[in-house]
Amino acid sequence: MELTLLGTAGPKGWPQPFCTCASCLGCTGPAVRGPACVLLDGTLLLDCGPEPAHAAARAGYPLTGVRRLLLSGPAEAAPLAWLPAAGLDEVAAPSAPPAWLPAPAAGGPGWRRVAAGDTFEVDGRRIRVLPGGTPGRVAYEVIGADGTRLLYVPPSTLPPEAEAGRAWTRGGGHYDVVLLDVVSWPERLATLRRDGAVTEDTDVLAIHLSHESPPGEELHRRLAAWGARAVPDGGLVRVGADPSPAPRPHRTLVLGGARSGKSAEAERRLAACPDVLYVATGGTREGDPEWAERVALHRDRRPDTWSTAETVELTGLLAEARRPLLVDCLSLWLTAVMDAHGAWDDDAWADGGAREAVRADVAALAAAWRACRVPVVGVSNEVGSGVVPATPAGRRFRDELGRLNATIAAESDEVLLVVAGQALTLRSLPSRAKHAAP
Numbered sequence: 001m002e003l004t005l006l007g008t009a010g011p012k013g014w015p016q017p018f019c020t021c022a023s024c025l026g027c028t029g030p031a032v033r034g035p036a037c038v039l040l041d042g043t044l045l046l047d048c049g050p051e052p053a054h055a056a057a058r059a060g061y062p063l064t065g066v067r068r069l070l071l072s073g074p075a076e077a078a079p080l081a082w083l084p085a086a087g088l089d090e091v092a093a094p095s096a097p098p099a100w101l102p103a104p105a106a107g108g109p110g111w112r113r114v115a116a117g118d119t120f121e122v123d124g125r126r127i128r129v130l131p132g133g134t135p136g137r138v139a140y141e142v143i144g145a146d147g148t149r150l151l152y153v154p155p156s157t158l159p160p161e162a163e164a165g166r167a168w169t170r171g172g173g174h175y176d177v178v179l180l181d182v183v184s185w186p187e188r189l190a191t192l193r194r195d196g197a198v199t200e201d202t203d204v205l206a207i208h209l210s211h212e213s214p215p216g217e218e219l220h221r222r223l224a225a226w227g228a229r230a231v232p233d234g235g236l237v238r239v240g241a242d243p244s245p246a247p248r249p250h251r252t253l254v255l256g257g258a259r260s261g262k263s264a265e266a267e268r269r270l271a272a273c274p275d276v277l278y279v280a281t282g283g284t285r286e287g288d289p290e291w292a293e294r295v296a297l298h299r300d301r302r303p304d305t306w307s308t309a310e311t312v313e314l315t316g317l318l319a320e321a322r323r324p325l326l327v328d329c330l331s332l333w334l335t336a337v338m339d340a341h342g343a344w345d346d347d348a349w350a351d352g353g354a355r356e357a358v359r360a361d362v363a364a365l366a367a368a369w370r371a372c373r374v375p376v377v378g379v380s381n382e383v384g385s386g387v388v389p390a391t392p393a394g395r396r397f398r399d400e401l402g403r404l405n406a407t408i409a410a411e412s413d414e415v416l417l418v419v420a421g422q423a424l425t426l427r428s429l430p431s432r433a434k435h436a437a438p
C-alpha cells in the first residue's frame with residue numbers, strides 16, 4: 001500500500017487564513033499544511049477539499065486516476081470544480097452528499113451513505129466504517145489487497161470516547177499504519193496501544209495538525225516521544241517498505257526552575273503510554289495545605305489510567321519496573337537522601353561519612369537509571385543560576401543537586417531544559433529521516 005499525504009492539517013489548514021497567532025505566523029514554506037487528504041495507491045481518496053487538488057498536482061498526481069472517495073465527515077470545503085463528475089465510481093460519506101461535489105451521472109455510480117458498522121469492498125480493498133468519536137463523523141479501516149491494515153481517524157473537537165477507542169480496535173490484529181490527530185489527543189494513541197491495535201511496528205502518522213500544534217522542531221520532538229511522526233504535505237509513505245519507526249527515547253531527564261512547566265512537559269512525554277506509574281517523591285507533608293493543593297493539582301492533570309506511588313525508594317523501583325515510570329522529582333529525592341544521612345549537619349558532612357553516603361546513593365541511582373528496562377522520565381530542578389544560598393547546608397544541597405543532575409543527564413538518551421514553558425533540547429537521540437518527499 002502506498003500513501004500520498006496530500007494534506008496533513010485540520011479543516012482550516014496550518015497556518016489558518018489571516019490568523020496572527022505566533023504558530024501561524026511562523027508556519028511558512030515547507031511547513032505549510034493543507035486540510036487532511038490521503039491518496040491510497042493513486043485510486044482511493046480519504047477525505048478531500050479544494051486545496052488537496054493543488055497539493056496533488058504538486059505531488060505529481062492529477063487525481064484523474066481516483067475512482068473512489070471516502071469522506072469521514074461533513075465537508076466544509078468549497079466546490080470541487082476540478083473533480084470529474086463521471087470519473088468517480090463511488091463516494092462514501094456519513095452524512096448527506098456535500099453539495100459541492102458534482103452529481104453522479106445517471107445510471108452511474110451512486111452515493112453510499114455510510115454509518116459505523118458498515119463494511120463494503122472497493123477494488124479488492126475491504127473497508128470497515130468505525131465510529132468517529134464525534135456525531136456525524138466516521139473513522140475508516142482499510143485492509144488492502146495485500147493485507148495491509150490502515151486506520152484513518154477523522155478530526156474531533158471532543159475528548160476520546162472509550163467506546164470509540166474500543167470500536168477501532170475490534171477485529172483483532174494491529175494496524176500497519178494509523179493516521180490520527182495525535183497532537184490533540186495522545187491518549188487516543190494510548191488507548192490503541194493498550195488494546196493492541198498499535199504496536200512498535202505501527203507507523204503512526206500525525207494528521208489534523210493546526211496552530212494548536214507546537215511549531216517547528218518542537219512538533220517532531222514531541223511526536224517522536226509518542227512513537228509518531230509527521231510527514232510534510234506531498235510526502236509519500238510506502239507501508240511496510242519504510243524503515244521501522246525511529247527509536248523512542250528510553251531515559252529522559254527534564255530540568256527546569258520553579259513553575260517552568262517541567263512537570264507538564266514530563267507528563268506530556270508519556271501521554272501516549274496507556275499504563276504509567278507516576279512516582280511522587282515529595283511525600284505527604286502533613287499539616288501543609290499549600291503542598292496538598294499542589295499535589296492535588298498535579299494528580300488531576302494526569303490520565304485516570306495512570307497509577308501513583310509515593311516513595312523515595314527509586315533504586316529498587318527502577319530495577320523492578322515493568323511499565324513506564326515518571327519520577328517527579330529527583331530534587332525531592334535528594335532532599336530525602338540528605339535527611340536520611342544527616343547531611344545537612346556541617347560536621348556530619350565534613351567527616352561523619354554523610355558526604356560519602358549521599359554520593360553512594362546517587363551513584364546507585366545512576367546505575368539503576370542506566371539499567372532500567374522500561375521508558376523512564378525524570379524531573380529535576382535546575383538551580384544555582386540565581387541567589388547564592390545563605391547557609392552552608394543550602395549551598396551544599398545546591399552543589400549536590402547540580403552533581404546529581406549531571407550524573408543522571410549523562411545516563412539519559414534525552415535531556416530537556418524547560419524555561420518559561422518552552423522545552424530546550426540539550427541532548428537527543430539522532431533523528432532518522434524516514435519519509436521521502438517527492
Ligand SMILES: [Zn+2]
Binds near residue numbers: 025
Ligand atoms: Zn493561528
